[in-house]
Amino acid sequence: GQGDQVLWRDNKKLNDAPMDTPLYVFVRREKTGYRFVGIFKKTGAVREQESDGRRVLIFPMKRGSSHCIL
Numbered sequence: 001g002q003g004d005q006v007l008w009r010d011n012k013k014l015n016d017a018p019m020d021t022p023l024y025v026f027v028r029r030e031k032t033g034y035r036f037v038g039i040f041k042k043t044g045a046v047r048e049q050e051s052d053g054r055r056v057l058i059f060p061m062k063r064g065s066s067h068c069i070l
Contacts, residue, residue: 004055007046011057015046022064039064 007015017023019042026034044060 002054005057007057011046014042014059017042019043023061 005011014023021041023040023042025037025040027037028034040061041064042059043062047058047060049056049058
């Protein structure tokens with residue numbers, strides 16, 4: 001990413017999601033679209049951290065259910 005992260009758009013949606021909401025996590029791949037990583041749940045409040053001269057948001061999570069019905 002570039003620049004400081006802020007609680008806006010998807011970061012705000014993630015922050016506002018209830019703790020027990022299953023979060024379906026995907027990573028973007030340049031040429032092949034998206035890859036499913038797994039189902040996670042938040043484990044605590046978002047926190048800010050300085051990384052490489054920019055402000056980043058850390059969302060503590062743990063892997064949830066290993067079963068996925070899509």
